Amino acid sequence: MRVLLSVLLLAHALPVQAAQKKSAPTKPREGGVFAILAEIDRISVNASLWEGFDPRRVPVEIFYGSTTYLFRHPNPPPEFVSLSSHRGVYAFPGRHETVTANAPAKLNGVLTATAMIAPGAKRPLRELAALVVHEAFHVFQREHHPDWSGNEVELFVYPFEDAGGLSLRRLESLALVRAERAQARGESACWAAAAIRLRRERFARLTAGAAAYERGTELNEGLATYVEARAAGRATRSRLTADEFGAEAIRQRAYESGLSLAILLDRFAPGWQRRLEAGDKRSLDELLEAALSNSSTTNSRAADSRSAGRIAPCEFNAGGREAASSRARSETGSLVARRVAARRDFLARPGWRLVVEAVEGAPLFPQGFDPLNVSRVGASEILHTRFLKLGNAAGSVEILSRGSLTEGAGRHPLFNGVRRLTVAGLPSEPTVKTEGERVRIDAQGLKGEFRGARVSRDAQTLTVRLRK
8 A cells, every 4th residue: 555655646747758869959039937046036035935945946947948957956857958058957858758748857866846838928028927926835745844745545435425525615615715804803703613513523423544635735735835825925715615626626626725724814913823833733724723713713703793883694594505405416426427428438338348357365456546537337336538557467557648447356436456447439440469467558549468368359359368
């Protein structure tokens, strides 16, 4: 399991298949990527982003246009060329294999913030710089707080079908929004406390692992989003709304719920960053709950309520709860129906089909996947729509930018191993080459190699049966 969890750190990565051409890097255009780095420097000088964090100390690698640029790296790989026009900047023609997404990556043994930015990006310069700061903060987190993370394994068994839990989640988000937007300190504290109560009620319905996933992702992605918002000059409100996120978008929600909790901690818990940096192991909601229980906050809330001539209950009445519950029941019902339809439609795709079957006792295990582009479509089946790599002692298979369906071999639909992989809708027959005991399979967006496999064809279905 430790190996699997380390693989998940690459969950956003889409490996580059083709070797880059050995040509000179393109001549850098003034401005562009260099303006982004200059803006990061300006932000770092003029704003305090996080206790002990300075993005100017983090190596940065950006694929920009047709060239990968490397900044502030202490040990550039030999394939990077030093730019005489920009001291300390290195370039590589094309996209370097370590730049697979906006994510941290090891480059020549050094953890580096990587980003993919199109030269024609319409986002303002400060927003682009803030995006890179977000990734640089992830490097800081990995080095200083490796336990700030959610276990992605939990996404596959998270109870997304629980309408009661979804209803409470929506009310919790609405309470956070009201706490952020309240002008009076007392009203803000009142709604923040309501959000914490709703979270406690919701977490009571979850497994310990599911609750820990949310809290870990809020520390990881939520705080990186908070630092990004500070760099962009907009750390006053999150993007949470009353409509919130889709039933299955718990990971995406954690970016904004973590940001919201951080904004409220700024308001009610001065010095909370220092406490985390000093080793405080509490989650963001636990820190906020402790701050709200402080007598000065309570007295302030009471004073604000008296001055307003009323006491704001900061509770959702029965009608509000029922409306949220009704909507959640409808949405979770639709979710189940969509899963059934997604599985059916995937298997009905015209064209060739590849099926890989593992022998009992030797399942295939995930060696890489994209957690943002997967969905559970059955008790033991996962539909992958972007990237998947599976392997065992006999070999491995990798699917890029193409759908695939896995059937689990154990209690967990993915992490106890996979007994069967199906890739449907291939435009042409996969190529099979046998060299001794080695069998190589190639198709559009797919490649695999196994030892001692048996291959059979039935109409437009190619089945690869593995051996131990």
